[in-house]
Amino acid sequence: MIPAKFRWEWKLTDDKLAAEWAGRLGIPLLVARVLLSRGWSEEEAARFFRPADEEALEDPLLMKGMPEAAERIRRAIAAGERIRVYGDYDADGVTSTALMIRLFSVLGASFDTYIPHRSLEGYGLNLLAIDAAAEAGVSLIVTVDNGISAVEQIAYARKKGIDVVVTDHHEPPAVLPEAVALVNPKQPGCPYPFKGLCGAGVAFKLAHVLLGRPATEFADLAAVGTVADLMPLIGENRIIVRMGLDRMRREPSAGIRALAKASGTEPKDLTSGRIGFGLAPRLNAGGRLERADGAVRLLTTEDEKEAVMLAEQLDRLNSERQRLVDVTVEEAERMWQAKKAEHGGNGPEVIVLHAAGWNAGIAGLVASKLVERHYRPAVVLAHDPETGKCKGSARSIDGFDLYAALTDCAHCMEHYGGHQAAAGLTIEVDRIPELERLLHDIARERLTKEDRLPKKRADLLCELAQVTLESADGLAALEPFGNGHSTPRFLLQDVTVRESRTMGKEGKHLKVTVERDGCSLEAIGFGMGHLAEKLPAGRSLDLLGELSVNEWNGSRRVQFVVQDLASSETLWIDRRKSADPWSLLESWAARAEGRFVVLCASSHLAEEVSGRGVLRDAEVYAYTEPASASSLAAAAKETVMEDVHPAADSRLVLFGLPDNEADQRVLADWLSKEPGWGSIMLMASPSRQRENPVWLQRRHFAEGYALFREQKTWIDGPEGFLRKAADRLGLPLASIRLMQDVFEELGFIRASGAERTLVSEPPKRNLEESQRYRKMAGQAEAASFPDWPLERLKAWAAANKS
Template identity: 35%
Template sequence: MLRSKTRWDWTEICSETWKELQKQLHISALTSKILQRRGYTSAGEAERFIHTDLSFMHDPFKLDGMTKAVERIKRAVENKEKILIFGDYDADGVSSTTIMIMLLKQLNADFGWYIPNRFTEGYGPNIPAFQTAKEEGASLVITVDTGIAAVTEIQAARDMGLDVIITDHHEPPPELPEAYCIINPKKPGCDYPFKELAGAGVALKVAHAVLGYFPEDMLDIFTIGTISDLVPLLDENRAMVKQGLKALASTQRPGLQALKQISGIDSDQIEEDHVGFSMGPRINAAGRMESADPAVHLLMSETIGEAKEWAAVIDALNKKRQQVVNEMTKEAVEEVESNYPPDENKVIVVGKEGWNPGVIGIAASRLAEKYYRPVIVLAIDKEKNEAKGSARSIEGFDMYKNLSKNRDLLPHFGGHPMAAGLTMKPDDMNELQRRLCEQAETEVDSDIFIPLTKIDVPVELHEVSISALEELRELAPFGVGNPKPVFMIRDTEIASSRKIGSDKNHLKLELTSEASTLDCIGFRLGHIYDNITEHAAAHVVGELSINEWNGFRKPQLFLKDMSVQHWQLFDKRKERQHLKEWLNQLPDEKTAVCIFQEETYKELEPSLSHKQVCSSFTPSHHTNDVPYVVLADMPVSLTDLQEQLSSFHCVERVYAFFKDRHELYFKPVPTREDFKWYYAFLRKRESFDVGKYGEELAKRKGWLTDSISFMTDVFFELDFVTMNNGVVTVNKSPEKKDLRESSHYQKHIEKSRTEQELLYSTYNDLKAGLTPYIHGADFKHDLKEKVGNGL
């Protein structure tokens, strides 16, 4: 048995529905199941989702405030007013800024752009920047990906005589700024049909409305911002990103060509992971480490030479960012382990002076992943008496909602249910943590703090094929709202397993079911190897892909989690010499050691530590619910073994060593004919000195000397002979008795049979023989409930 590490969240789907989709659309079972899981239950809905294109775009003028914004921008262009684009320093903000620059360049506007420095100015619009803009002659400010919470700053801009158009996508606070107009699909009263645009999406909508046509040439930039900002890739986001990935693949934009090259992307096909894990992080690195300006310069580069220079700058910043994040995460982990153990704190709030505020979000994400707790990481500035924080949450804990209840401690904050940014006083950190922990304790289900794996659908091994996986890619781009499908394969046999990698920290499995096989890779799951046995029936969960190597293509599964639903036999009979080493590895509190021979106990006693020991010659105080049972040596009989094993109630694993010092299996057991001949020999001789002549007799008959001793002991026990100093004398008139009346004979035969069944049987025969004695946890009975709620 192997328990999964996470809660498995899944529900069965209606087989009639997916089979009908499969039939009508001529698609694979994999694709039809995923479509149904994503809510597309009719052929028409499914067809539209698969073939989403730019015809799905919504009218930009449905965004409240758009008409007013377009009129003001056009008036500013006509009147040669100076316009300031005010952006944000993350990848979405950089992309939004770039889109607005491209728009205003196309309009031949008089404009400039500005992105605040994260370290000296902080997040969002600020009054000094507006004062500078006013002094330089600006009359109109357009914010992109920021501004929705800047009540004080926007009022100051108005007082200066600046008109401010806010374009943003973040959650609106209770009080909105009194800007010239606000374009935000989440704004109260806005009837725009799709609420999940990123900042780049809102900027693109403005460009569409101003130009009067959809600017497809901006989709490559839009795609970087949208994927990087982790907004749902549904509806028109899906349509635009799908087209934008194609645009990125064939882009002639020097900045993007240089960015792809330095990111190591030489594929003709750009996928969402290329953006999310390679291109986006490099754009983000500029604003995280210094200023976001180099990222904008890169995207706006007009020559490949200029672009390569800027690409080298942001790549160096990205490498520096990686180093800083690793160091900060290590320090944050030490802080958590020392002062905020996750078992006692359902929300983690940590901060330190000197931490880089540009990468605290990444550190927060790593801590949230490691501890599966909502996390806030803060960089403390003692001189300013200020702590800048980044929050990351887990499914079921709405970070924005919970922070909103603590506005008295948070002069500035904003974000989403899963992430937020905030500013506060360092002295209030402990109070914020206390309140959030109290909210987590009283207002949310405790189960949410158990790591969760969301499973889309169970599939059969035979349904996994190259053609099915190629077809599945039609459901891309994958991301928030349309995640990469996670599949569960039930009751598949582990045909083989091994550790791989230079540090042997990865796991490779071959799964089989009937005539189908599937390779399985578990990165950083090498530890599972010692907890599973080949031939075990397992449930596995992971993402399916196509592995291409050396010209061959085959399906594979990237393992996320797995479980084995029955007791497992770990056959260690060939490793009996390593028994002590294994005992030292097994956890004391989970392990009981069954010992049948006193010699074995004396030898193992130093290695038994605090493990429970079960034997007939030592006091046995073991509890009956220990999950791991070690069969250290050979029992005298199968009955002895049965009595020991049957005393345990919830056996998950049996480690069979069966160490023995007196093996009989390869020693022939004397037959009845052997006994008959030997007895006739003794009657004829009347007396025989076994000590002196036994070995010679054994050689003459082709027996072992032990056989002579054994038969002699049996005859003595049955009172057929007497013994004196090694001399055997036949009794003249013994009572007629059967050999089976000798306990010595019976024990010898039973030991031989026990050895044959336990020591020299095949793996399958041994497991079948032990199964009647095992009282395992009733995992099969409640499989549905266990898998659905975490094993």
């Protein structure tokens, strides 16, 4: 058995309707099924295959506050007023700021920009920055990616004689600031049809109005901001990202070209995924560790050499960011393990950790890593000893509304904000224990058993016959993929392994060919090379993953990228003919990740196993112990603990199979109680010296009866006729005596004292009617059990589980 690492979920689709869609839209059936499973209407589905052009964009003047914002900015430009663009330090804020620089440069505005320092100033408008703007003669501040919550700060700016135009996309608070204009599609009363724009997306719409046409030349920045800020890639975002990708591939700016190369790709090969995992982390790195100004300059410079220099700087900062994250994660992990030990092994339901010296700019990344490792909500805080305050971030799991939980703990914190899956907070260090206790209680109350298992959602259950190159190419038409519109994921059930092997450096990856109903498919599992030995030909598998196209030497073929796999079958490994069972056993134990149980043929062998090096930590039992069945079943239950992953490898070694019915009943009773094993290895006991007894077969009884009929009458004793019969048949005297007793029991022989006489007209009866014969046959069968063929043993085990 190979348990899945995740809890799988998928949807059922109306295949008849999907077939109709496929015919009308001219798309592969699998693509139609995906669109149907995601809840799109046929009209919405059709939009995926239309060009992403200017006509598909929404009217920006529908956005509440847009006319007022545009009018105030035009008036400022015409009057030569000093404008300050006030941005944010993340990738969305950086691209928003860069977009405004490029826009205001085209419009001939008198302007400058300001992005606060993450650690020293924090997010959004602040009073000191407004004082600095007033001293610089700024009369208009235009915020990008912030400002919707800055009630106090905007009121302060107004007193200083500075107007503020807010462009933002974050959730509006109950009380809005009194700005000259508020541009945010999420604000109450805004009729704009699409609410999912990022900060750069809102700036892109403002540029449309100020230019009097769609600002397609800025689509690259809007696309990067949209992907980097994890906006849903649906509706207008999908159009913006497609337009931006097209521009970056065809006419990349100096900054995009340099940034792409720094992240290991070429502009022509950019995708939403490469933006999210390559460009965005580097743009974020400046704001996380230093200031974000370098990232803004990179996105606005036209000098190729400067762009390369700036991209290299961000790449180095990103490497340093990665190093800091790794170091902090390991420090946090040690703290968490200590906390678990302090709380009796499991620890609180929510991970809450803080330390002086940690960087608040990477707290969210560290929290995400902890969630990945332990699958429980995590709060990571950087402590400032001088102020006594801690700032940081929190990340959650499916089923636990983090923002709601923090709201219930609001009295503990100085500030918090966020949404269901992520949040930021500021708290006094001495209030952290209270916060941890409250979050623990909330999580224990609200999280179900199912919530505690990580899950992966598949779009649908897919037949192997539908996994074709045509389908993979059709799915590519649904790009770009990202948050809210993820790469389609499929579940392949009950496929059979044709062959499997490791691949890549040090065999870290898995390559397996599966088949079903005459169709075959090559599947790749990155980081799954350790599973190759568990996937022999013929094993049944379920696979969860994505389709991709492998291009090599001019040929193209579809392949399956495995994200998780499972098999309900236990893997049986027959090593009964091994010349060195001890080395084999120790090697197998050293590679075990979960439970490792050795069931031995004798107590003596069990003692020997327990005393051997790497085997000292194994669970070792013997058939001869009366409590084996119950103790092993109990041990199975005791190991289902909090941090034993449900997909952990569980291995069982049958070290010498039992050769008697009593021990076989112990094994059968135990197997019937066990939930299942990842693998079972059969090994012959090295110390077992068994003389194979001569078990009488039907032909022996026929030969013996012929001798009895020839003799007719004889005396039952150790010498005489019985001894001669044993010599003639080459059998032990006990075997001849057993034949005599069986025939006597069946009425073929009549006894009178020591005299035995063959009945001349015996009754018609079968050997199986004799109790002695049945007992002998059962003993013979039990004695042969250790030598049964593997398939027969597997069938016996299955029968005893049912």
